[in-house]
Amino acid sequence: MSKSLLAWYDKSAREMPWRVGPAERRQGVQPDPYRIWLSEVMLQQTTVAAVKSYFIAFTSRWPKVTDLAEALDADVMSAWAGLGYYARARNLLKCARVIASEHDGVFPQTYEALIKLPGIGPYTASAISAIAFDAQSTVVDGNVERVVSRLYDIHTPLPASKPEITAKAEDLTPPQRPGDYAQAIMDLGATICTPRNPVCGLCPWRAQCAGWAAGTHTELPKKTPKTPKPTRLGYAYVVRREDGAILLETRPDKGLLGGMLGWPCSDWNDAPEPAPPVTADWTEIGEEARHTFTHFHLRLKVLCATVDQNTTPETGNFVGKHQFMPKSLPTVMRKVWDLAKPTQG
DNA sequence: CATCCGTGGAA
DNA sequence: TTTCCAAGGAT
Incomplete structure (x- = not known):
């Protein structure tokens, strides 16, 4: 054989x-x-x-x-x-x-x-x-x-x-x-x-x-049928400072996208509460970011804002405009950026 | 043993 | 459009 x-x-x-x-x-x-x-x-x-x-x-x-x-x-x-x-x-x-x-x-x-x-x-x-x-x-x-x-x-x-x-x-x-x-x-x-x-x-x-x-x-091989994927909802926040810096956070090591960079987000579930990282005048993008993970579909509303130079966010850190690389984001976060980018100039 | 954990290509 | 699936591991 x-x-x-x-x-x-x-x-x-x-x-x-x-x-x-x-x-x-x-x-x-x-x-x-x-x-x-x-x-x-x-x-x-x-x-x-x-x-x-x-x-x-x-x-x-x-x-x-x-x-x-x-x-x-x-x-x-x-x-x-x-x-x-x-x-x-x-x-x-x-x-x-x-x-x-x-x-x-x-x-x-x-x-x-x-x-x-x-x-x-x-x-x-x-x-x-x-x-x-x-x-x-x-x-x-x-x-x-x-x-x-x-x-x-x-x-x-x-x-x-x-x-x-x-x-x-x-x-x-x-x-x-x-x-x-x-x-x-x-x-x-x-x-x-x-x-x-x-x-x-x-x-x-x-x-x-x-x-x-x-x-x-x-x-063959036969496999036990998979359970259907539920759809979860959430909010993602794209914040630009006046100098062009962008607000990102490193996600906690455990759990989904652990250790990766991402936008500040609300929880992702059936009925998420908005969780803006700063007080600002938000503009909602018309199109949602859609992404499918291993065990659920996700639809993210994308909210954008520009804040002034001395803003201190509740979460995340500002990353310099030229230091920010969309390629260093997991795919769902890159999709959010692709939707938000046109409004960021 | 079941669930969680990404993504993109193929059909 | 949706489903399936690809050189699996941790808990």
């Missing part, structure tokens, strides 16, 4: 900025654990296409884990802005600092040591030990869940089927080339055994695939 998959990978492996491909590996090239770790954290619930530019930006600015460990929190959060799941960025920095201070700047190699680190769970610990250190660890991500569900025609819905899938996946993992194998099974899921319209004609495992034989493969 693993042999046919590895043969397929040898000719079909995707190229990525962080990947040491099968040909390079055969020539003895070793992956850089820092780059594997960084890519794996960025890839958590995030597409390869979205990650690429962030990976290049991070590795250019912080080439080694010790460089990242010394970075300012605000710089890392700003560089992560737009990628989502911001707890990953906070944990990334924590993890880099633990490795710098407690591991002498050297990545631990074993699953047991890796999973103790912030932001590294079962999948990422397996992925780093397999891909960076060629250990016989089994990765079980969304791709593997789909491939294995189809291969064994597993009809139990996720997440209940996860233990069974993990057991099967472990049985499949070979002692030879486990790092290439881990990437191979994920590439298979990403390019052949896709959620919709799988390309079974090109699959190295089609002959052994119980789902293909049963004709059930396209329905």
